Amino acid sequence: MEGRLNVVVFMALMFVGAMLNGSSAQTTHVAGDSIGWIVPPGGDIAYRTWAATRTFVVGDIIVFNFTTGMHDVAEVTKESYDSCNANNPITMSTTGPTTITLTSAREYNFICTFGSHCILGQKLSINVSAASVAPSPQPTTPPAPAAPETTPSPAVPATPPPAASPAPTPMTYVVGDSLGWTVPPGGPIAYRTWAMGKTFMVGDILVFNFSNRQHDVAEVTKAEFDSCNISTTTTAPITTGPARITLSSAGENYYICTITQHCSWGQKLAINVTAGTGGSAPAPSSTATPPSGSAPPPSSTVTPPPSSGGLTPSTPSTPTPPPPPPSNSAPSFAVAALPFTFFAVAVALFN
Numbered sequence: 001m002e003g004r005l006n007v008v009v010f011m012a013l014m015f016v017g018a019m020l021n022g023s024s025a026q027t028t029h030v031a032g033d034s035i036g037w038i039v040p041p042g043g044d045i046a047y048r049t050w051a052a053t054r055t056f057v058v059g060d061i062i063v064f065n066f067t068t069g070m071h072d073v074a075e076v077t078k079e080s081y082d083s084c085n086a087n088n089p090i091t092m093s094t095t096g097p098t099t100i101t102l103t104s105a106r107e108y109n110f111i112c113t114f115g116s117h118c119i120l121g122q123k124l125s126i127n128v129s130a131a132s133v134a135p136s137p138q139p140t141t142p143p144a145p146a147a148p149e150t151t152p153s154p155a156v157p158a159t160p161p162p163a164a165s166p167a168p169t170p171m172t173y174v175v176g177d178s179l180g181w182t183v184p185p186g187g188p189i190a191y192r193t194w195a196m197g198k199t200f201m202v203g204d205i206l207v208f209n210f211s212n213r214q215h216d217v218a219e220v221t222k223a224e225f226d227s228c229n230i231s232t233t234t235t236a237p238i239t240t241g242p243a244r245i246t247l248s249s250a251g252e253n254y255y256i257c258t259i260t261q262h263c264s265w266g267q268k269l270a271i272n273v274t275a276g277t278g279g280s281a282p283a284p285s286s287t288a289t290p291p292s293g294s295a296p297p298p299s300s301t302v303t304p305p306p307s308s309g310g311l312t313p314s315t316p317s318t319p320t321p322p323p324p325p326p327s328n329s330a331p332s333f334a335v336a337a338l339p340f341t342f343f344a345v346a347v348a349l350f351n
């Protein structure tokens, strides 16, 4: 009886916590998001950019997602981090994925000790702040009231559906995640890294989150994307942010900001869109493009920017991500009591 009551109270707390923008919610961070813990393309700017968009608070969890035997993760001193010295690590884990709880307010330095992985950029340095100090920035409610949350299927791993999967629901991607649509630190590698490993399907939605007049977004041709020369742009840019663009055709899509120099400084995004499996979309010859391309063949199927259908700022209809999971003042209890649910929710949120 009493135990049962406790469960009810706890569930209620979980629910209330989820509704509130708690000031000390425990957050699970997946290092590198969907690229995981690898030797990043373009060097350590990838994890620097990733970390720059986040606030780490004592009690937060960081997940290093790697294949056991391919990588490892070691916490090292600042000196060892800078020099990629793998001797005398503070902690070491060789089994992926590794989950590390950030227990103190200080700088943490992580490297992979395999071969030259660290030198090639597989290193992450973060500053963790005390829980009470950080009023974690919460996403504000978007303009329109979100549709009632559909229950996320808890047990399903957040991987893209296999090719045979019937009628996948459209995904909404916030371009650059919390970085938003901006001139990225470190140049175009930021949006290349962001797009890496994601599978974009016809019907999915890209949200370009920017402030009006500071940026815009235009769909352009490959030539315009490559040169950042927008004098030939045929489609007027969307100047109102956040801009929601529904991916309407399969093939390569290119987006840039047309404000002076922003494109050449790296505010540009190229993605491959795969035809949906529903069969409703007329699929051009180049359908299933594997996300991790092997040998890139010379692409001949560049879709010209559609005159009307391409840039469609659609009305918000998809539910926005719920606020981070709660913990209130008892994170250890939450973790101990509902590890699976907590992890599943966290994975769903931060993937």
Ligand SMILES: *[C@@H]1O[C@H](CO)[C@@H](O)[C@H](O)[C@H]1NC(C)=O
Binding pocket: 030, 033, 036, 063, 065, 066, 097, 157, 158, 159, 347, 351
């Ligand atoms: C880790 O990576 C695998 C393979 O890419 C993926 O299926 C899984 O969802 C990832 N886990 C997390 C916690 O991101």
Ligand SMILES: *[C@@H]1O[C@H](CO)[C@@H](O)[C@H](O)[C@H]1NC(C)=O
Binding pocket: 107, 125, 126, 127
């Ligand atoms: C952490 O903070 C220290 C002191 O403010 C600073 O020198 C260091 O560069 C910061 N590290 C990161 C990874 O932001």
Ligand SMILES: *[C@@H]1O[C@H](CO)[C@@H](O)[C@H](O)[C@H]1NC(C)=O
Binding pocket: 138, 139, 140, 174, 177, 180, 207, 209, 210, 242
């Ligand atoms: C867009 O950016 C603003 C300011 O950084 C942020 O508050 C908001 O949550 C972001 N919206 C989305 C959909 O990410």
Ligand SMILES: *[C@@H]1O[C@H](CO)[C@@H](O)[C@H](O)[C@H]1NC(C)=O
Binding pocket: 227, 229, 230, 231, 232
């Ligand atoms: C941009 O394109 C226009 C028309 O194609 C061309 O005349 C101009 O020289 C180009 N500018 C640059 C900087 O390449």
Ligand SMILES: *[C@@H]1O[C@H](CO)[C@@H](O)[C@H](O)[C@H]1NC(C)=O
Binding pocket: 252, 270, 271, 272, 289, 290, 293, 296, 297, 298, 299
């Ligand atoms: C899209 O796929 C083609 C063919 O696999 C490849 O050549 C091209 O580099 C890809 N583009 C992007 C932006 O991933």
